[in-house]
Amino acid sequence: MDRRSALFLGAAATLAACARPPEVPLGADGKPLPQVYVIAPGSESAIAFRVLDGMNALRRAKNAPALSFSAELNAASATHSRDMAVQNRPWHFGSDGSSPLIRAERAGYLGKLLGELISETFETELQTLANWAGQQDTREVLLDPRATDLGFGWFQESNGKIWWTAMVGQGSSAFGIPSPLASVIR
Numbered sequence: 001m002d003r004r005s006a007l008f009l010g011a012a013a014t015l016a017a018c019a020r021p022p023e024v025p026l027g028a029d030g031k032p033l034p035q036v037y038v039i040a041p042g043s044e045s046a047i048a049f050r051v052l053d054g055m056n057a058l059r060r061a062k063n064a065p066a067l068s069f070s071a072e073l074n075a076a077s078a079t080h081s082r083d084m085a086v087q088n089r090p091w092h093f094g095s096d097g098s099s100p101l102i103r104a105e106r107a108g109y110l111g112k113l114l115g116e117l118i119s120e121t122f123e124t125e126l127q128t129l130a131n132w133a134g135q136q137d138t139r140e141v142l143l144d145p146r147a148t149d150l151g152f153g154w155f156q157e158s159n160g161k162i163w164w165t166a167m168v169g170q171g172s173s174a175f176g177i178p179s180p181l182a183s184v185i186r
Contacts, residue, residue: 036160073151110172115141
């Protein structure tokens with residue numbers, strides 16, 4: 001390295017050390033105010049797979065089997081997320097009175113639904129997953145050792161509020177019922 005390069009790198013390092021970090025607005029409690037998480041078009045699969053990977057990491061730590069996506073549970077989850085936004089309340093019943101079991105059946109899920117997790121928030125999918133993992137009742141759904149299938153969906157309002165839904169089930173193959181795709185794969 002020549003002398004000019006060394007001087008330039010030294011000056012750059014000095015200036016970088018003097019730079020102030022970006023200001024984060026703080027609330028009355030001294031904690032950073034929440035920022036709106038905007039889901040960009042085209043990021044749907046990346047978000048879903050971050051949740052699947054995060055759930056499977058939690059499950060590995062507890063020696064629970066890994067989950068796979070179920071197209072039927074994904075559809076039921078996405079439908080319920082939109083329906084919660086229409087109702088403007090996070091709860092497990094659809095606007096038509098449907099339960100999670102009924103929604104899974106309507107979507108064509110042949111397995112056994114073990115649980116549903118919901119959230120109304122401005123937080124990211126991983127923050128939401130961490131919140132679910134941090135509460136005993138929702139953590140039990142995430143870590144249910146019988147679970148093999150995951151459905152995950154969301155709906156984001158124009159103001160940034162996100163309605164998240166995750167459904168966990170025990171696949172139909174666990175009951176000796178062949179998968180609808182089994183004949184296609186053979």
